[in-house]
Amino acid sequence: MCGTSLTFHHDLRMFWGYAPLVGVAQMSKHPATVGQSRHRTSDGKAAPVSQRRPPVALSPRLILLLIVGVVLLYGVIYPNLHVVLQSLQRDGNWSLQNYREILAQRIVLKAIISSVAISVLTVMFCAGIGIPLAFLFERFTFPARRLFATLAALPLVLPPLVGTVAFIFLCGESGILARVAQSIFHLERAPWSLRGWPALLLFHAYTMYPFFYVLTGAGLSRIDAALAEAGRSLGARRARVLTRIVLPQLTPSLVAAALLTFMTSMASFSAPLLFGGGVRMLTLEIYTARQRGDLTLALTETVILAVISLSALVFFQRYEGTRRFAAAAMKGAAKTRRTIATGSARVVAMAFGVLFSLLLVLPVLTLVVVSFAREGSWTTQTLPPSYTLANYARIFSDSAAREVFLNSLSMSALAAVAALLWSFCVAALIVRKRRRTWHRLLSWLILVPWALPGTVVAVSLAEAYGKPSSLAGSFILVGTFWILPVVYFLRFMPLVVRSVQASMEQVDEALDQAGRSLGARWWQRFFRITLPLVWPGAVAGTLLAFVIALGEYVASVLVFVPSNRPISIAIASELRDFNLGAAAAYGVVLMAIIAVSMMVAGRLERLRS
Amino acid sequence: MPLLSLKNISKRFDSTPAVADISLDVERGEFFGLLGPSGCGKTTTLRMIAGLEKPDAGTIEFDGRDITDLPAERRGFGMVFQNYALFPHLNVSENVAFGLRARHRPAAEIKERVKGALELVQLPGYEKRRVDELSGGQQQRVAIARAIAIEPALLLFDEPLSNLDVTLREETRGELRELVGRLGLTAVYVTHDQEEAFALCDRISVMVGGGLLQTGAPRELYEHPAKLAVARFLGRNNLIQVMRLSSSNEGTGEFKTLQGGHTLRVLIQKGELAPLNKPCTLAIRPEHVVLRHAADSLENTIPAEVREINFAGATSTVKLDAGGLLLEALVLQPNAFAVGTRCAAVLPAERISLLKE
């Protein structure tokens, strides 16, 4: 039995990994062969065995390879190469001087260390919150589960720029919570200050745990609860079932989440800026260097940041590789989601879920409060003493504001859908082929834009496509509407790729083969088997990218044009004009829009599955 | 002309050979079995027939045409997978209709044929059920219905019954044979279960270690295994090490057992003459060993002592020691013998096979 599944798995690797490559080589070397077999097509006749065709689905694979290659070349390699090259230059000469100087600085080393430490801790905290929560909502049923499950993803919709402000008004030393604590315990001063490591970790955990929550949830929904039950019936204790049966199957999802969290945390900028206190992070150093006008230093530090993020990718991939489970192990088509809870455990779990969800709502509520507060009146009180609708009146009476929302929605949707389509191209190429070096390189390149700070992505694109060049020809992107959708696509497609990839890894390959044996062509199999099965994961990833793109600021500000002014610019503009309330109001409307689109997406997901 | 014919097919995975230079023919309307232990390459062979795997060398012909390079989806063969591979997001009728939809058949025809296929596998009225609500046996039937709905030119089975319990397996086996026969389909059936293969197949190929050892009707394989590996694999066998003594009589040969030194006469076909004074192996089924109380002067009679009697329902196994030569015999009435008593074992010449290494 064991031997059979071994060969079976073997076969699959053969089928997926080798055949296409051999095919590509043949095709490019012997075009005549292809022509010949085409020629034979015409005289093939009827019967069940209908026609003769060139070897197995070669051309679609070649097209995929072309698409992926071109996008990576133009979107990632070409614009980013000069960043690396510039960091290796000093006064027009090639040298490692920049790196030597930087790494000799105690402060930069400190920044590197604390960046990595904070990111590792962030991953741990986020996993600690996100995974149990996903289990809770995926495996237990209780009243209003759907509502609370949606609430748990709420930090995702907290818009940037004002999100941090809301956090400060809630948790800061003059925030609502501190004031409440002060009045309860009759304290002279605020009981805490929102600064340094704890503040950073709190904010990171709050904003990034959804990566774990969403991806684990999507992964869990595809795992057969019966497998866990089987483990239990074999006498394994709960903990053992979890670590030996459930978690290994979740590995692709967990690795994807850990990677995204780590990289987001490495690139986290506003949190260390706002409540970092004395904590130095690499992003902050880059920002400071840029502000001081030391562009070479900033560039070099950027490359270091990217290298760290990408080495994390290598690390995670290695881990992923050792824990991959054979598809053959997933026998049986039944993959039901069942509830596995009884008695007191269920009550505790429920209470925890409800309480936690409510806690998560607080920053959002704070933002709503700020948006209604009368400016200048809220000084030492716990809650604002007077309220006004003026901020909303300002937005809704403004035609430019409406345009801003339309711009952001259309551009983010464009970018997200493009990322979705592209992700399938990538996933079709690299899923289940981890062992090949060029696949590793591919997933590496794809994650580069995510590993780089947004500013760098925007600047490198602006410089690469700001003038006619040998590679881009007379194609100029800068100054057009399309620059922002392109930037959004590049920055956030790694999110979609990772989640689509993770979903695809969990689909039993026998299903695709069953489709083949039933006579379905590759596109029929894709649309009718693969797509419906990876749909929940793909939707989750796309939605994530869409929502984050809606609030993107750091890259937008460098390349936006009047015709595509996004929401984040409007918010920043209000903040610069000291209209905190109006900025918050923008944030609230943005959240409402996101909530609606999430509901639509939820409907979409249910429609398909 | 055979319907399906594999010619010198080879396949390697990385550096391990999975299938080595095998050739076989499947006749039209035949229920053909590929039997072998785990890892013998039988599934790989089936997948090459299906088109899910491309052979490194050799050709596959179907109905006289070379289909080696034809992609799976264009072969029109129905396949039933070991884990059924039902589409979890589709209900029963959508699963069965999948192949028909892929062929863009009109809706009315699809409905008709889905209904027909489900009736054939005795699941009428299950159209709207989710596949994960079904029992293992029912899922299995859906998988079969899905494969036959496309009216396959060839039906391929990859250990389809291995996930079912014993009684269900035997029941389904019968139905399957009957169904394939009724539809007049040609089937290739992969299994590691000898009993299953014998019950289902018209002809069987025994595969071991990536090679094809022997092809023939079940009875022929059973009674006259050509090779030691086949004899070992196909059920219990008394394997007797012998030395050729003479070839005096036409069509028979005399052998002396290495243990016990008994003389046995064996029928030998032309061209199978074993070399003199060289050890070789004879095989005889336990049920063909006849036990008697007294040593008659019949041909191939060996005196022996009863060592052990294992009761197993209808029959019992009696283990014998004939002067160092250990034999097993199947008897219906074990009461006639007692452990420790002496008896005589008759090995009928026509039941003994001379094995090739």
Place this chain on the structure above:
Amino acid sequence: MRAAKLLLTIACFSALLFSCNRSGSSTNKLLIYTPHGQDMLRDFVAQYKTQHPQVTVEFLDMGSREILERVRAERNRPQADLWWGAAHTTFQTAAEENLLAPYRPTWNANVPESSRDANDNWYGTYQTPEVIVYNSDAVKAEEAPKDWDDVLDPKWRDKVLIRNPNPSDSMRAIFGAMIWRFYKDAGTPDKGYEWLRRLDANVHEYTADGTLLMQKLVRREGLITLWNLPDVWIYKEQKGFPIAYNFPASGTPVITDGIAIVRGAQHEAEAKRFYEFVTTSEALVLAAKKYYRVPVRTDIDRSQLPAWMNEKVNAMPLDWNVLRKQSGEWLRYWDTEIRDHNKQ
């Protein structure tokens, strides 16, 4: 295959439609980069359009540092025509990087030598004096610091809020001025660093931006801060924040806010016209009254300006070029050796 082709066609077609829709270009276009805020910009653009209805004026509102980054990134294919608003130090940097085109406005004689570029690359429009700000609810006027050194008084320990100086022109000017006070005589910044170190001892928090600074000030996370006068008036008058200010007795740095034409601008003539339009005395008075911008031009009828703009400002004499060149190093030192050292 048919389905895939159809999808591709639809995608291409919609992309084409989208781009056509978006690129309604006209020759009479003007693109302005500005940090002055939407309200002010819209006001001026609307007025400009009544005089020049054939022109499409568009603006991008960003911080002045972001404008510099952007103009830098776009140097090969400039998008902007006019850059309206940034500290003169920022403009000077841009001028040195050859990002600006010289233009001599009609009113060039009415600008002090210190508020314009010698090569006409930029001209000053508004003035921004820095002041000591305090929460007027929590601090009595007579107790509030009157000069820079008063802020170092131990009684303000943990009560001073400072905006992170790196991205802020105002704070860079203040920090620079504090070091300059000693640097101009000693030639080294050491005593200036010492001053900043003593300030650091009193600082409760370095806030990330001006909005948060003001919020934290009125919410009494700290009681004292250093900030620029126009912003203080916006908060005081427009938002009703309980804050007050003192001019530092020994003098204060005054930043000049400028305007410049971007080198390689596609609509340079139009940019010049708008340049002149927003720097007429009427426009400057309007900006002063409505948007709290203190005009640079010396030929303005000062009686039309709000009273506070006519208060005597004791400008601290500074060598801005030295400041600009040195402040990078000074800030780096502050950032690594001084900042938050009282917390450890």
